[in-house]
Amino acid sequence: MKEINISTQLQVYDDCSELTEDVQSLMKAAVKARENAYAPYSKFNVGAALLLDNGEVVIGSNQENASYPSGLCAERTAVYYAGAKYPNSKIIKMAITASSQNQITDSPIPPCGACRQSISEYEIKQKQPIEIFFMGVKGKVVKSNSLANLLPLGFDRSFL
Ligand code: THU
Numbered sequence: 001m002k003e004i005n006i007s008t009q010l011q012v013y014d015d016c017s018e019l020t021e022d023v024q025s026l027m028k029a030a031v032k033a034r035e036n037a038y039a040p041y042s043k044f045n046v047g048a049a050l051l052l053d054n055g056e057v058v059i060g061s062n063q064e065n066a067s068y069p070s071g072l073c074a075e076r077t078a079v080y081y082a083g084a085k086y087p088n089s090k091i092i093k094m095a096i097t098a099s100s101q102n103q104i105t106d107s108p109i110p111p112c113g114a115c116r117q118s119i120s121e122y123e124i125k126q127k128q129p130i131e132i133f134f135m136g137v138k139g140k141v142v143k144s145n146s147l148a149n150l151l152p153l154g155f156d157r158s159f160l
Contacts, residue, residue: 105136
């Protein structure tokens with residue numbers, strides 16, 4: 001038996017103002033998307049915005065359902081929409097923001113495991129890393145240079 005150590009690398013910004021202008025404007029699009037979340041059950045609104053290599057910005061927000069598992073997260077809504085509308089475009093960057101209706105969300109909210117798996121599929125398909133930025137409503141912003149940094153030991157097409 002031998003033990004292995006897996007490490008990852010992320011960048012942490014004190015707040016949005018430290019980001020480059022293009023990322024700030026992508027985050028603004030995510031905030032706008034967040035405002036259209038349909039989250040009557042969890043009261044947790046999430047918005048995501050993708051910048052594609054064709055210059056388009058594609059957004060998504062979480063969409064819940066009375067049959068809880070039928071709802072979908074913001075990130076997957078956005079990447080599936082991008083895949084459906086612009087199947088040949090690459091995703092360059094992704095901005096994510098989340099806001100609880102019950103408390104001030106001032107820490108960065110990372111994408112859930114299912115969303116990481118879904119984003120990973122597109123990163124592998126396009127053979128180019130996707131930069132991911134995530135935050136709450138205010139405060140620190142975390143950047144990952146690639147989805148792979150958020151999903152060690154991922155499952156991918158090479159196993160099939
Ligand atoms: N949610 C997202 O939209 N993205 C995530 O990565 C985590 C969770 C949504 C799903 C559900 O509508 C609400 O947040 C609470 O889990």
